[in-house]
Amino acid sequence: MGRVYNFSAGPAVLPEEVLKTAAAEMLDYHGCGMSVMEMSHRSKDFQNIIDTAEADFRELLGVPDNYRVLFLQGGGNTQFAMVPMNLMKNKVADYILTGQWAKKAAKEAELYGKVNIIASSADKTFSYIPDLSDLKISDDADYVYICQNNTIYGTKFTELPDTKGKPLVSDVSSMFLSEPMDVTKYGVLWGGVQKNVGPAGVTIVVIRDDLVTEDVLPGTPTMLRYKTHVDNKSLYNTPPCYNIYICGLVFKWLKEMGGLSVMKQRNEEKAKILYDFLDNSTMFKGTVAPKDRSLMNVPFVTGDEEIDKKFIAEAAAAGFKNLKGHRTVGGMRASIYNAMPKEGVVKLVEFMDNFEKNNK
Numbered sequence: 630m631g632r633v634y635n636f637s638a639g640p641a642v643l644p645e646e647v648l649k650t651a652a653a654e655m656l657d658y659h660g661c662g663m664s665v666m667e668m669s670h671r672s673k674d675f676q677n678i679i680d681t682a683e684a685d686f687r688e689l690l691g692v693p694d695n696y697r698v699l700f701l702q703g704g705g706n707t708q709f710a711m712v713p714m715n716l717m718k719n720k721v722a723d724y725i726l727t728g729q730w731a732k733k734a735a736k737e738a739e740l741y742g743k744v745n746i747i748a749s750s751a752d753k754t755f756s757y758i759p760d761l762s763d764l765k766i767s768d769d770a771d772y773v774y775i776c777q778n779n780t781i782y783g784t785k786f787t788e789l790p791d792t793k794g795k796p797l798v799s800d801v802s803s804m805f806l807s808e809p810m811d812v813t814k815y816g817v818l819w820g821g822v823q824k825n826v827g828p829a830g831v832t833i834v835v836i837r838d839d840l841v842t843e844d845v846l847p848g849t850p851t852m853l854r855y856k857t858h859v860d861n862k863s864l865y866n867t868p869p870c871y872n873i874y875i876c877g878l879v880f881k882w883l884k885e886m887g888g889l890s891v892m893k894q895r896n897e898e899k900a901k902i903l904y905d906f907l908d909n910s911t912m913f914k915g916t917v918a919p920k921d922r923s924l925m926n927v928p929f930v931t932g933d934e935e936i937d938k939k940f941i942a943e944a945a946a947a948g949f950k951n952l953k954g955h956r957t958v959g960g961m962r963a964s965i966y967n968a969m970p971k972e973g974v975v976k977l978v979e980f981m982d983n984f985e986k987n988n989k
């Protein structure tokens with residue numbers, strides 16, 4: 630069949646150019662006679678790989694000098710614990726619930742302190758972003774936590790909450806590097822790279838200097854202290870070297886594409902093609918309030934489970950893979966990350982249009 634259009638939510642599609650470069654460099658990385666997988670993480674070659682990756686990432690996202698960039702392991706779920714362990718000095722934090730990942734983060738934080746839910750869209754199965762205009766930020770909160778793009782429900786914050794001076798912590802996993810961000814608005818932002826940036830196994834954390842302290846909750850393991858990784862420039866222990874190398878290739882690709890403003894424009898264009906179709910279809914419907922729609926994850930339904938099943942099967946046979954919705958939502962979901970070409974979305978919409986005509 631060759632390469633398919635892969636609409637997986639994650640691990641997800643990577644740029645073909647990146648995979649080709651990785652293949653070409655597999656046996657002999659830049660004449661050093663070995664694969665990046667076989668190299669010491671203390672070698673000059675690897676130091677150069679991680680330094681270049683960090684520099685390119687900083688340039689792409691415009692990370693200011695008073696923020697550290699960390700390449701960590703343990704996935705998003707480890708950040709759910711690391712955030713409270715490192716930041717909950719008063720043992721209080723405010724969380725906004727916009728889906729499963731925010732809920733899981735809040736539940737994990739409850740192991741360490743008091744969690745105040747200051748807004749939620751649970752009443753309508755997380756199909757919108759709650760009103761942020763009058764949030765009751767707790768006086769003693771150590772931070773305010775959001776999940777900025779909700780991979781499962783397909784919503785995205787189009788503005789950030791006013792945290793009244795408290796550090797904002799944001800899970801940006803499924804929108805990482807899909808558009809420019811103002812890093813100065815955040816205390817911490819982090820993302821598992823397997824959604825939009827690279828292969829599973831790396832979590833990139835961007836943290837403001839003043840939040841990196843020795844003063845963490847008692848019993849916090851060495852590996853789960855941000856300071857450990859800041860002090861050792863992400864090389865306290867053996868990092869996921871090969872995955873960091875692939876992320877570095879993706880950063881180079883993003884720079885060649887023209888950077889994050891260009892990516893945003895491309896992503897808006899792609900998403901519009903799909904949303905316009907959904908808005909005009911009599912069979913397929915988007916599930917999210919239009920003002921809160923994600924550019925990356927697009928859930929949709931027909932309202933008939935049998936038709937959904939038939940569509941997913943026929944789409945897969947035609948080369949449009951992984952369109953099944955999350956098990957908690959049902960229906961379909963098309964994840965259209967940076968590496969999904971516009972052509973993939975155009976062809977998907979053509980396929981949906983034909984399916985609709987043939988199944989009236």
Ligand SMILES: *Cc1c(COP(=O)(O)O)cnc(C)c1O
Binds near residue numbers: 639703705706780801
């Ligand atoms: C996938 C995902 C996670 C969980 O990441 P793991 O690396 O599997 O722990 C957390 N948050 C968001 C927004 C995600 O999309």
